[in-house]
Amino acid sequence: MLVKAVIPAAGLGTRFFPITKAQPKEMLPVYDRPTIEYVVKEAVDSGIDNILIITGRGKRAIEDHFDRSFELENTLIKGEKFDLIEELEASANMADIHYIRQKEQKGLGDAIFCARKFVGNEPFAVLLGDTITISETPCTKQLIKKYEEYKASIIAVEKVNKEKISSYGIVKVTPINDVYRIEDLVEKPSPEEAPSDLGIIGRYVLTPEIFECIRKTKPGVGGEIQLTDAIRLLKDIQAVYAYNFQGRRYDIGTKIDWLKSTIEIALNSEENGPELKKYLKELLNKV
Ligand code: G1P
Numbered sequence: 001m002l003v004k005a006v007i008p009a010a011g012l013g014t015r016f017f018p019i020t021k022a023q024p025k026e027m028l029p030v031y032d033r034p035t036i037e038y039v040v041k042e043a044v045d046s047g048i049d050n051i052l053i054i055t056g057r058g059k060r061a062i063e064d065h066f067d068r069s070f071e072l073e074n075t076l077i078k079g080e081k082f083d084l085i086e087e088l089e090a091s092a093n094m095a096d097i098h099y100i101r102q103k104e105q106k107g108l109g110d111a112i113f114c115a116r117k118f119v120g121n122e123p124f125a126v127l128l129g130d131t132i133t134i135s136e137t138p139c140t141k142q143l144i145k146k147y148e149e150y151k152a153s154i155i156a157v158e159k160v161n162k163e164k165i166s167s168y169g170i171v172k173v174t175p176i177n178d179v180y181r182i183e184d185l186v187e188k189p190s191p192e193e194a195p196s197d198l199g200i201i202g203r204y205v206l207t208p209e210i211f212e213c214i215r216k217t218k219p220g221v222g223g224e225i226q227l228t229d230a231i232r233l234l235k236d237i238q239a240v241y242a243y244n245f246q247g248r249r250y251d252i253g254t255k256i257d258w259l260k261s262t263i264e265i266a267l268n269s270e271e272n273g274p275e276l277k278k279y280l281k282e283l284l285n286k287v
Contacts, residue, residue: 135247
């Protein structure tokens with residue numbers, strides 16, 4: 001049984017400057033809620049209710065979002081706006097959320113290392129705080145199912161276009177049934193060096209041996225401790241699998257995916273979907 005998830009949310013969000021100068025990229029709204037709320041919901045919908053969010057300086061808004069706000073609640077009670085109170089409390093009651101700060105920007109591997117005491121000696125899920133997935137069965141639930149079959153670390157991948165290969169961790173694999181066995185991994189290779197076009201999307205189930213591997217990992221791309229490099233060590237001591245997950249993922253660290261995810265979620269909303277659809281059709285006829 002997998003009961004713990006780690007959500008790294010300590011990155012600077014440089015691709016979204018100046019929006020992310022004073023607010024965390026994980027708080028960027030996607031339609032009607034902040035990005036990280038979709039990520040926490042994915043963990044909860046996958047059966048996980050014990051979550052550690054790795055934050056850093058300038059990320060206080062994340063903690064405030066998942067907290068109760070007595071000032072707001074009192075004002076709403078006075079105005080008898082009880083439906084809004086329910087809406088406000090919902091995000092505060094989603095799960096048990098713990099926080100720890102990554103004190104220096106030393107990379108994703110280092111951020112995950114901050115979770116070692118929270119995780120202990122159990123397998124755990126990792127969901128990057130700036131990535132949203134949309135699928136019938138939550139992506140993390142799909143990974144947990146595969147973890148239960150194979151009893152080994154497993155990471156979600158998808159095919160990426162050539163021009164995007166250098167933005168992601170890329171895996172070299174051998175197909176086995178409906179998964180792949182990972183032979184090698186390279187963090188952000190050039191398209192020429194890439195061992196395949198299968199990119200890591202930011203959802204992982206990892207065994208606790210990963211912490212020892214992170215400890216041994218030397219700084220890699222960007223001078224940072226990369227999680228991809230630590231998984232490279234892990235695959236030498238135990239099997240690690242990749243799974244082509246069923247669904248769409250949006251990398252909210254990029255402007256285009258942020259726009260696409262907002263449009264998809266808004267189109268599916270009862271309140272604004274039909275009007276937006278009509279508007280987009282009209283707009284596309286004009287441009
Ligand atoms: C991180 C990982 C990379 C992965 C990507 C998914 O990179 O290091 O392997 O493919 O997330 O979004 P980052 O986006 O933090 O640069």
